Each structure stands twice: as structure tokens, then as C-alpha cells.
Amino acid sequence: MNPPIAAAEVARAVLPNGLTCLAKASPGAGMVALCAYVRAGAMYDGDQPGLARFVGASLVRGTHRHRGPDLAEALDAMGASLSASAGIETVSLAAHSLSDDLPRLLGFAAEVLVDPAFPPDEVERVRGELLTAIRVNGLDTRQVAERLFRRLAYPADHPHSRSPDGDEATVAGLDRAALQAFHRMHYVPGAAILAVVGDVEPGAALDQVAAAFAGWHGDAPLPLPAGRAAPPAAVVRGETPVPGKSQSDLVLGVPGASRRDPDYYALMMANLLLGQLGLMGRIGQRVREKLGVAYYAYSDLRAGLLAGPWWVRAGVNPVNVDRAVAAILAEIETLQSSGPAPDELEDARTFLTGSLAVRLESTPGLAQMLADIELYGLGLDYLERYAAIIGAVSRDAIVRAAHRFPTTAYVLAVAGPDRSAA
Amino acid sequence: MLDHYATTLPNGLQVLIQESHTTPVATFWLWYRVGSRNETPGTTGVSHWVEHLLFKGTQSYPSGTMMRLIDRLGGRWNAFTWKDYTAYFEVLPADRIETAVRLEADRMQHAIFDADVVASERTVIISEREGAENFPSYILREEVDALAFKAHPYRQPVIGWKEDLRAITRDDLYRHYRTYYHPGNAIAVAVGAFDTTAMAALIETAFGEIPPGPPPPPVRAVEPEQSGERRVVLRRPGGATAYLHMAYHVPAASHPDLAPLLVLDGVLSGFKGIAAFDGGGGGRSSRLYRALVDGGLATEASSALTPSADPTVFRIMATVRSGVEVAAVEAAVHGEVARLQEEPVPSSELDKVKRQALAQFVYLRDGVSRRAVALGSFAAVDRPQTLAALADAVGRVTADDVARVAGTYLLETRRTVGSYLPDGAPRRARVEQAA
Numbered sequence: 001m002n003p004p005i006a007a008a009e010v011a012r013a014v015l016p017n018g019l020t021c022l023a024k025a026s027p028g029a030g031m032v033a034l035c036a037y038v039r040a041g042a043m044y045d046g047d048q049p050g051l052a053r054f055v056g057a058s059l060v061r062g063t064h065r066h067r068g069p070d071l072a073e074a075l076d077a078m079g080a081s082l083s084a085s086a087g088i089e090t091v092s093l094a095a096h097s098l099s100d101d102l103p104r105l106l107g108f109a110a111e112v113l114v115d116p117a118f119p120p121d122e123v124e125r126v127r128g129e130l131l132t133a134i135r136v137n138g139l140d141t142r143q144v145a146e147r148l149f150r151r152l153a154y155p156a157d158h159p160h161s162r163s164p165d166g167d168e169a170t171v172a173g174l175d176r177a178a179l180q181a182f183h184r185m186h187y188v189p190g191a192a193i194l195a196v197v198g199d200v201e202p203g204a205a206l207d208q209v210a211a212a213f214a215g216w217h218g219d220a221p222l223p224l225p226a227g228r229a230a231p232p233a234a235v236v237r238g239e240t241p242v243p244g245k246s247q248s249d250l251v252l253g254v255p256g257a258s259r260r261d262p263d264y265y266a267l268m269m270a271n272l273l274l275g276q277l278g279l280m281g282r283i284g285q286r287v288r289e290k291l292g293v294a295y296y297a298y299s300d301l302r303a304g305l306l307a308g309p310w311w312v313r314a315g316v317n318p319v320n321v322d323r324a325v326a327a328i329l330a331e332i333e334t335l336q337s338s339g340p341a342p343d344e345l346e347d348a349r350t351f352l353t354g355s356l357a358v359r360l361e362s363t364p365g366l367a368q369m370l371a372d373i374e375l376y377g378l379g380l381d382y383l384e385r386y387a388a389i390i391g392a393v394s395r396d397a398i399v400r401a402a403h404r405f406p407t408t409a410y411v412l413a414v415a416g417p418d419r420s421a422a
Numbered sequence: 423m424l425d426h427y428a429t430t431l432p433n434g435l436q437v438l439i440q441e442s443h444t445t446p447v448a449t450f451w452l453w454y455r456v457g458s459r460n461e462t463p464g465t466t467g468v469s470h471w472v473e474h475l476l477f478k479g480t481q482s483y484p485s486g487t488m489m490r491l492i493d494r495l496g497g498r499w500n501a502f503t504w505k506d507y508t509a510y511f512e513v514l515p516a517d518r519i520e521t522a523v524r525l526e527a528d529r530m531q532h533a534i535f536d537a538d539v540v541a542s543e544r545t546v547i548i549s550e551r552e553g554a555e556n557f558p559s560y561i562l563r564e565e566v567d568a569l570a571f572k573a574h575p576y577r578q579p580v581i582g583w584k585e586d587l588r589a590i591t592r593d594d595l596y597r598h599y600r601t602y603y604h605p606g607n608a609i610a611v612a613v614g615a616f617d618t619t620a621m622a623a624l625i626e627t628a629f630g631e632i633p634p635g636p637p638p639p640p641v642r643a644v645e646p647e648q649s650g651e652r653r654v655v656l657r658r659p660g661g662a663t664a665y666l667h668m669a670y671h672v673p674a675a676s677h678p679d680l681a682p683l684l685v686l687d688g689v690l691s692g693f694k695g696i697a698a699f700d701g702g703g704g705g706r707s708s709r710l711y712r713a714l715v716d717g718g719l720a721t722e723a724s725s726a727l728t729p730s731a732d733p734t735v736f737r738i739m740a741t742v743r744s745g746v747e748v749a750a751v752e753a754a755v756h757g758e759v760a761r762l763q764e765e766p767v768p769s770s771e772l773d774k775v776k777r778q779a780l781a782q783f784v785y786l787r788d789g790v791s792r793r794a795v796a797l798g799s800f801a802a803v804d805r806p807q808t809l810a811a812l813a814d815a816v817g818r819v820t821a822d823d824v825a826r827v828a829g830t831y832l833l834e835t836r837r838t839v840g841s842y843l844p845d846g847a848p849r850r851a852r853v854e855q856a857a
Contacts, residue, residue: 079781148851238853
């Protein structure tokens with residue numbers, strides 16, 4: 001089957017201001033979808049945790065041309081959707097509309113990325129929403145366990161050491177000038193990518209992007225933060241009791257790899273076998289199917305511009321935490337010592353290559369894939385080469401990759417009912 | 423826009439097919455008209471548990487082989503259980519869809535209910551429930567439903583009460599499966615890049631020989647008319663802020679007021695996707711967002727109407743902004759409801775909501791899965807024709823219709839108001855490092 005994205009059908013241009021834009025037609029969809037990334041995530045928060053998220057959340061709340069409510073009114077009247085949110089590495093903007101409305105949608109996307117006004121009343125409203133979210137997340141056991149994991153697994157100056165939410169004291173104190181300064185410094189066209197997919201001719205889409213973003217100027221983008229994380233030297237266990245809960249959520253892992261890591265594909269396949277393929281891979285098979293102690297137990301390799309975590313996550317009754325941890329470690333050890341079975345490896349390969357069309361079923365999904373291809377420098381022919389890339393990953397490489405998740409030196413973070421009393 | 427081929431096999435299986443070649447993918451769904459609506463006290467959660475067991479293998483596809491098959495074909499599959507239905511689906515490269523049809527026909531009849539597997543799944547499902555219990559908004563919803571309905575099984579949570587999950591037996595599960603899993607109680611939906619005639623033949627070959635089975639027991643419970651407002655206040659640890667959840671009794675999907683109620687929902691919080699649980703809408707210009715979020719009272723505000731087989735509830739929900747009294751949020755909601763009843767929605771606002779609805783019908787065509795959900799869920803709770811007619815019905819809704827349904831249904835005597843108030847604070851982490 002043809003790959004869902006082939007180089008020949010993608011139009012790509014770098015505008016004079018440095019913005020990289022991509023477009024692909026998806027005929028008959030009746031709609032268009034945008035996906036934009038700006039390297040302006042919480043990795044640039046510095047000593048103001050929560051700053052990037054605050055800026056990201058304020059973008060749609062008013063520009064120099066439209067008050068926030070007017071922007072909302074215009075988008076709603078088009079039946080369109082436009083949202084932006086800052087993660088650790090990037091701010092992502094996702095939008096879609098009926099195809100005829102593409103020029104207007106691009107106009108609004110350009111306004112919110114290039115020209116947000118940070119109106120004082122909206123900034124206060126956003127602050128209240130962010131503070132509420134920080135408090136809610138502070139009692140959400142999955143979030144609490146993740147935060148604790150990040151703090152224990154990464155050095156304090158590593159972007160992955162904390163959640164983009166930031167902390168209450170900082171978010172309470174950030175002023176509008178700080179938001180504007182962050183925006184000026186990091187929202188620059190050279191740090192941005194915009195992909196358009198939909199019922200539109202790709203060349204025409206790029207012309208419309210160029211028209212909408214022509215006025216965007218800024219300094220050269222900043223380099224990525226250094227972000228070096230050493231693997232843990234020992235087993236580190238942390239636990240945060242959260243009152244009023246039934247279940248313990250656990251995160252067990254190590255600092256992982258970036259997309260540019262030479263072993264990325266071997267790691268990705270080791271992770272797939274460990275905690276994803278089928279119903280959550282070998283870990284799901286053991287912890288959910290055999291032991292029956294968890295509804296969810298899976299692994300995830302968060303490889304991005306930087307080395308995000310490689311972790312296993314599970315939710316279990318507090319009395320079953322130790323059993324689940326032992327089972328997870330045993331599965332990692334088995335993969336390290338025995339490697340994948342030949343048919344298991346074949347399953348993983350056919351799944352990865354065969355499922356592209358299914359995974360990229362929707363227009364917004366295609367737009368995001370196109371933006372990812374650019375963000376990680378994979379090449380427009382990436383999906384055409386994908387089967388060969390996957391086919392070249394050997395069994396030995398997967399075994400070597402599995403050893404990057406040592407079972408004698410990892411971080412375990414648990415949040416849930418207080419187990420110390422038991 | 424949602425033209426489809428419809429037929430019913432002699433054994434009662436309803437078949438809905440929509441051919442679409444925008445992406446080389448196809449999806450096959452099997453919807454059973456069974457969910458928590460069909461359950462009785464003592465065995466709540468049995469439908470959802472049966473759903474889990476249908477992934478544990480049959481004689482032809484022993485445990486694990488189904489999963490491998492779908493993975494190898496590059497597909498994905500899953501299932502979910504709701505109050506009115508249980509739905510199973512596969513999404514596959516279009517030339518592989520036959521596998522899904524055969525697999526669903528096989529597990530309609532031949533699922534193995536092994537006692538050990540039932541026992542192991544019990545703790546998995548209790549874990550699923552306990553994970554949900556960690557969220558105060560989930561517990562609040564459960565309390566509101568239990569209070570809003572006193573006779574109808576919509577009062578029961580889909581996942582089931584925990585004590586029932588501890589007590590349900592293998593025989594309860596098997597009996598439930600045998601009672602409801604028949605062609606006459608099911609709807610097959612296929613959407614994707616195939617030939618309609620070939621797909622119809624494929625479905626007929628796979629399902630045609632299966633006996634129709636006895637008609638499932640009817641749900642006789644009728645919720646008596648509510649005679650006064652009901653309230654529940656949850657004060658317990660586990661949450662950091664307050665939540666408000668209001669529920670008003672409204673009619674079933676088959677009632678002609680469905681379209682005006684969906685438009686009313688759109689005025690309050692944006693017109694949502696038509697496929698069940700599709701969300702969307704956004705609606706930052708909507709009335710609830712303006713009054714509650716722009717008003718500084720809440721950080722999230724939404725309303726929702728899930729088209730249902732029996733009379734159901736229209737929900738209004740808010741996450742209260744930290745430091746704000748939940749009573750202030752509730753008062754603002756009452757203000758918005760009164761405004762709907764007293765002032766006709768201006769034509770510009772009505773046009774905006776209709777434009778959102780139009781766009782949602784276009785977005786529904788993207789990919790294959792959402793169309794299958796929309797077709798299947800409407801067929802399960804009413805008729806697929808309701809969906810096909812919905813775009814026109816929404817287009818005909820007038821400002822007077824919206825005011826009328828607001829005045830008919832969003833009444834004090836039809837509502838249940840639930841609030842969650844936080845109690846207690848988080849504690850600090852304990853950390854230890856092994857040598």
C-alpha cells in the first residue's frame with residue numbers, strides 16, 4: 001500500500017523570515033487542518049517554571065487586532081477550532097475548519113502566534129485557570145507520580161525534570177511583561193513549523209501561509225538547552241501519599257533518548273515489545289492478563305528534541321504495588337536476557353509498517369505527522385523509507401536497547417493512598 | 423451527507439454500510455443493544471465485564487491470537503460499553519477488513535468464559551473502577567446519576583458498583599452473554615474503502631447462518647416524574663477544587679425535541695460532534711463559557727446531551743475556579759437557564775450554532791471511525807434515519823423552539839444538583855535511595 005505521506009505530494013517551503021511550511025492535499029475531506037510547532041516550550045522557562053505554559057495559554061485570549069471574545073466569536077461562527085498549548089519542548093497549535101475558510105483560519109493562527117496582546121484582564125483569568133489546574137494536578141495521582149518521577153530522575157536544570165505546569169508561587173507572581181518578553185524571545189519564525197493538510201491544492205496552501213505569516217519577524221532561534229541526564233546510579237524510590245484515593249499510580253523508569261539518538265529505532269521497538277504491542281506488550285500481558293492487578297500497565301518512550309523519559313506506568317490497588325513492580329522488572333530482565341522471539345519481532349515489524357494508514361486516518365492526524373517529520377528532521381520521504389528503517393533494526397540491536405532500562409538502577413515514583421500506615 | 427446502505431438479515435441483524443474512498447482504510451463495528459440500562463441491582467457492571475471477556479478468545483481464535491492477527495494486519499481494535507450499548511470495532515487497511523467481519527461473527531457466538539480468566543478479570547475491572555474513583559468529578563457524576571434516577575437503570579454506573587463486581591459469578595456473565603449477544607439484538611456497521619455490494623455479501627456470509635436467538639428481555643422501568651429538586655453535596659478529600667454537576671430530565675433520542683435540545687446545548691457550550699462522545703465544539707463564545715469562565719467563576723464549563731434509548735438527562739458541568747464558592751457558579755448557571763427561557767436566542771447566535779452544526783457534519787466525514795460511531799450509536803438508541811435527518815432538523819430549529827424546550831425541561835422540578843467540595847490537603851513525598 002502507498003504510504004499516507006509521500007515526498008512527491010508534499011509542498012515544502014522556507015519563507016524568507018525562516019518559517020518552514022508544509023502542505024499536502026487530502027481531497028474530499030471538506031476540511032483543512034493545521035498543526036504548528038514553535039520551539040518555545042517549558043524547556044526555556046529558566047527559573048520561572050510555568051512561564052511557557054502561561055504564554056501558550058494566553059495566545060488565543062486576545063491579539064492586537066481581535067479581543068479574546070471577538071476571536072472566539074469569529075472562530076465559533078466558522079464552526080472552526082483553534083487551540084494552543086505549551087509542552088516541555090514546543091508550543092503546539094492545532095486548528096481545523098471547513099476548507100473554504102482556510103485563509104481566515106491561517107489569519108487567526110498567524111495573529112495568535114505572532115501578535116498576541118496579553119490583555120491584562122485575560123492574563124488574570126488565565127492565571128486563575130492555571131493555578132486551579134496546578135492545584136487539581138497536585139491531587140491527581142497520575143500527575144503527582146509523574147512530577148515526582150521527573151524530579152527524581154533528572155537533574156534540576158534539565159527541562160524534563162519538571163512538568164510544564166510550573167509551580168503555584170511562580171505562576172501567581174508572573175507579570176504581563178514577563179509573558180511579553182518570553183514571547184518576543186522565543187516565538188520567532190526560525191523556530192516554527194506549520195503544516196496544512198486538507199481539501200486544498202498544496203501550492204495554493206503554501207501561498208496562503210506565506211501571505212498570512214509574511215509580517216512575522218524575529219531574531220534567530222535559541223539553541224536547544226543542553227539537558228544532560230545521567231542514568232540513575234541506584235534504585236531511587238519515592239512516594240507521595242494523596243488522601244481520598246482508591247488507587248496507587250506508579251511511574252518506573254529512566255531518562256530515555258532523543259529522536260536523534262542513533263539507537264532510537266531499536267529503543268522504539270524495544271519499548272513497543274515491552275509495553276505496547278497487542279494489549280500493552282509484555283508488561284500488559286503479565287501485569288494485566290496474568291496477574292490481573294492493573295487495568296492499565298504500559299511503557300512509553302518519550303523521545304523528542306531532548307531525551308525524555310522511558311517509563312512504565314501502571315495503576316494498581318495499593319496492596320499490589322510491590323507485586324506489580326516486581327513483575328515489570330522481571331519482564332524488562334526477560335527482554336534483556338532472551339530478546340524478542342522471531343515471530344514477535346516479525347509481528348512488531350508488520351504492525352509498525354502496516355498500521356501507518358490506520359494511524360493516520362484523520363486529516364488532523366496527517367497534519368501532525370507532517371509537522372513531526374519536519375520537527376525531527378526525518379525527511380519528506382520518511383514514510384516511504386519507514387519499512388526499510390524498521391526492517392533494518394536487528395534483534396541484537398533491540399536487546400542492546402533494552403539494556404538502557406537497567407533493572408538495578410531506576411526511579412520508581414508512586415502516588416496514592418498512604419501505604420506507610422499499612 | 424451520511425447516505426448509507428441499510429438492510430436487515432433474516433436473523434434480525436441490522437446492517438449499515440457506507441462506502442468511502444478518501445483514505446485506504448475501513449472500519450467494522452458491531453453494536454449490541456445492551457449496557458448498564460439492561461442490568462439489575464446486584465449484577466451491575468456485568469455488560470462491561472462481558473465486553474472484557476470477549477477479548478479473551480474463542481475456539482477458533484484462542485486467547486492472544488485475535489490480538490496478534492489484528493496487529494499483524496496493521497489494524498487497531500477496541501470496544502466500549504455504555505448505558506445503552508456495547509460496541510466492538512476494528513480499523514484495518516481496507517483490503518484486510520474481511521478479518522474483522524469474521525472475527526466479530528465468531529465472538530458473537532463462541533467466546534470462552536473460562537473461570538480462571540473471569541477471576542483474573544475481576545481484579546482488572548475493580549482496578550479500572552478504582553482508577554476512576556481517584557477523580558472527584560467521576561464520583562460526583564456517579565452520585566448525581568444515582569439520585570436523578572430512582573427507578574430507571576440509568577442510575578447505575580456502567581462500570582458497576584464495587585460490591586457487585588466482587589460478587590458477580592462466571593455464570594452471571596455467561597448468561598448475560600447468551601441473553602444479549604444475538605444477531606437480532608445487534609447492528610453491524612461498515613465504513614470505508616470497499617465496494618458496498620461486496621461488503622454486504624461478506625457480512626451476510628459471516629453472520630447469515632447465526633440463529634436469531636430469543637428476543638432479549640425488555641427494559642420495563644420507567645422513571646417517574648420528578649416532583650422536586652434533588653441535591654447531593656460531596657465533602658471529601660481527593661480533590662483540590664470544587665465541581666458542579668447539574669442534570670435535568672429530558673426525553674429519549676426518538677423524541678422530536680432532540681434537535682432543539684442539541685441546539686440549546688450548542689447555545690450553552692458550542693455544538694458538539696454528532697458521533698457519541700465526540701466532544702469538540704470548543705465554544706469559547708458560548709454562553710456558559712462567557713458567564714462562567716470569562717466571568718472568572720470556573721476554569722471549565724460544559725453541557726452535554728448524549729442521545730439515549732430512554733428518557734435521559736441533560737448535563738451542565740463546571741470545574742469551579744479555585745477560591746470561588748460553588749454557589750456562585752450555580753447561581754450563574756441558573757441565570758443562563760432563565761435567560762434561555764425568557765429571551766429568544768438572537769438570530770445571529772442561532773445562525774452561529776447552526777453553522778457549527780454544519781461544520782460538525784462535515785468533520786464527521788473525516789476518516790472512517792467517527793461516521794461508524796455516529797451511525798451505530800443512533801441505530802442503537804433509535805434509528806439510523808434519525809441521524810440522516812438530524813442536519814435538516816437542526817436547520818429548522820427556531821429561537822422559539824429553543825425557548826420552548828428550555829421552558830419545558832430545564833426546570834427546578836426536573837433537576838438534580840450535585841456539588842463536590844474539597845477537604846484535606848496533599849502531603850509531602852518520601853524518598854529513599856538504595857545503596
